[in-house]
Amino acid sequence: MKRTSAKISKPDPRTDRSRFTFHGNVRDTRYGWLRLTPAYSVHLVRELLEARALPELPVLDPFCGTGTTLLTCAELGISGATLDVNPFLVWLARAKTAKYSAKSLVRADLLIGEMGRAALARGNAPWLPALHQIDKWWGKPALHALGRAFVVLQQTDADKPAQDLAKLAFCRSLIKSANVSFGHQSMSFAQDDRKTASARHVSLALREAFTSIAKAAAVALPTSPRRVHQGDARSVAKHVGKTIFGSVITSPPYANRMSYVRELRPYMYWLGYLEEPSDAGELDWQAIGGTWGSATSRVAVWQSKRKSPLEDLDQITRKIAEHSDVLARYVAKYFVDMLEHVKSLSGVIARGGQVHYVVGNSKFFDVLLPVERIFAEIFELCGFSGAKITTLRKRTSKPELFEYLVSATKR
Numbered sequence: 001m002k003r004t005s006a007k008i009s010k011p012d013p014r015t016d017r018s019r020f021t022f023h024g025n026v027r028d029t030r031y032g033w034l035r036l037t038p039a040y041s042v043h044l045v046r047e048l049l050e051a052r053a054l055p056e057l058p059v060l061d062p063f064c065g066t067g068t069t070l071l072t073c074a075e076l077g078i079s080g081a082t083l084d085v086n087p088f089l090v091w092l093a094r095a096k097t098a099k100y101s102a103k104s105l106v107r108a109d110l111l112i113g114e115m116g117r118a119a120l121a122r123g124n125a126p127w128l129p130a131l132h133q134i135d136k137w138w139g140k141p142a143l144h145a146l147g148r149a150f151v152v153l154q155q156t157d158a159d160k161p162a163q164d165l166a167k168l169a170f171c172r173s174l175i176k177s178a179n180v181s182f183g184h185q186s187m188s189f190a191q192d193d194r195k196t197a198s199a200r201h202v203s204l205a206l207r208e209a210f211t212s213i214a215k216a217a218a219v220a221l222p223t224s225p226r227r228v229h230q231g232d233a234r235s236v237a238k239h240v241g242k243t244i245f246g247s248v249i250t251s252p253p254y255a256n257r258m259s260y261v262r263e264l265r266p267y268m269y270w271l272g273y274l275e276e277p278s279d280a281g282e283l284d285w286q287a288i289g290g291t292w293g294s295a296t297s298r299v300a301v302w303q304s305k306r307k308s309p310l311e312d313l314d315q316i317t318r319k320i321a322e323h324s325d326v327l328a329r330y331v332a333k334y335f336v337d338m339l340e341h342v343k344s345l346s347g348v349i350a351r352g353g354q355v356h357y358v359v360g361n362s363k364f365f366d367v368l369l370p371v372e373r374i375f376a377e378i379f380e381l382c383g384f385s386g387a388k389i390t391t392l393r394k395r396t397s398k399p400e401l402f403e404y405l406v407s408a409t410k411r
Contacts, residue, residue, distance in 0.1 A: 057246025
């Protein structure tokens with residue numbers, strides 16, 4: 001790998017690990033509204049915001065995720081914008097940073113009551129989403145209770161803020177009553193013999209989720225400009241217009257084949273963002289690093305139009321190809337896309353502005369992929385300097401895998 005000027009700092013053993021993970025967000029107001037793994041911490045974002053070089057300019061997060069950066073900016077009264085190709089994540093970021101009036105909170109509370117009563121009724125649900133093998137996710141009692149509750153949500157005349165709060169509570173209850181486990185890096189089906197959730201369980205989960213959500217929603221956020229854009233991170237300038245930013249704080253998809261669409265499918269099918277199985281594969285193909293469904297077969301035939309300008313990347317992908325041609329193409333495409341992203345990003349960052357990317361390295365077979373060093377090199381190639389790599393934490397997987405913060409300044 002090319003010798004960049006990036007400085008590398010090692011982790012402090014005294015560091016509280018929760019500062020850099022989703023667990024650092026659970027107790028903080030709106031941050032814990034909906035889980036997405038992996039997610040980075042509000043505490044890290046706050047530290048970076050406090051130290052930003054150009055505080056008079058807005059902050060950008062070009063990989064929205066659950067909206068952590070934008071929400072942190074909103075709480076601090078800082079102007080911010082975020083971008084994501086996934087329409088569900090765009091909705092979630094808007095919902096987490098919205099203003100909720102007392103009237104909307106009361107209407108949402110009534111709506112949840114109606115949904116809870118519908119969950120307790122009898123009979124099959126009149127509609128269920130086309131989620132593949134949906135019976136693996138929920139037993140029949142919980143599944144049809146959710147379906148009956150969701151019909152109420154579909155037919156309500158409540159205002160949009162009230163509907164959004166109810167949708168958030170419904171999403172929480174989906175997972176609370178599902179046969180899934182979060183004991184690993186990603187969501188998986190539970191392997192234990194626990195009792196299948198009942199209709200009563202669903203009704204109680206709706207009320208419990210809403211109580212927590214409503215408490216946080218009642219706390220007004222300071223007034224500050226905030227925008228949520230739907231679009232491709234490879235063409236940032238196209239979506240944010242003429243706005244110039246002073247800071248970027250983000251965590252892009254890791255180069256580890258973890259699909260956000262895979263994690264989000266239950267929410268997206270129920271809320272109507274996905275309708276057919278092919279929709280998930282198409283959306284993941286549009287996302288950087290996506291390999292869900294048909295995206296994998298498309299990666300298998302993908303070819304770069306030119307030789308990579310990144311030092312040693314071709315050598316790394318050749319080593320991976322000795323084990324898997326598909327994974328080698330996946331890695332090559334990931335960095336072609338990221339290079340295109342940073343080139344586009346460079347045009348909307350002010351001189352002296354800073355970028356901060358939370359990334360993780362990867363390992364494919366016996367080949368270690370130094371993602372953090374490649375990102376530092378990409379920044380140097382795209383008009384940034386002074387790249388610095390900070391080791392944040394050891395990840396709970398292979399012993400060689402860490403999470404890093406890669407920072408650089410626009411020349």
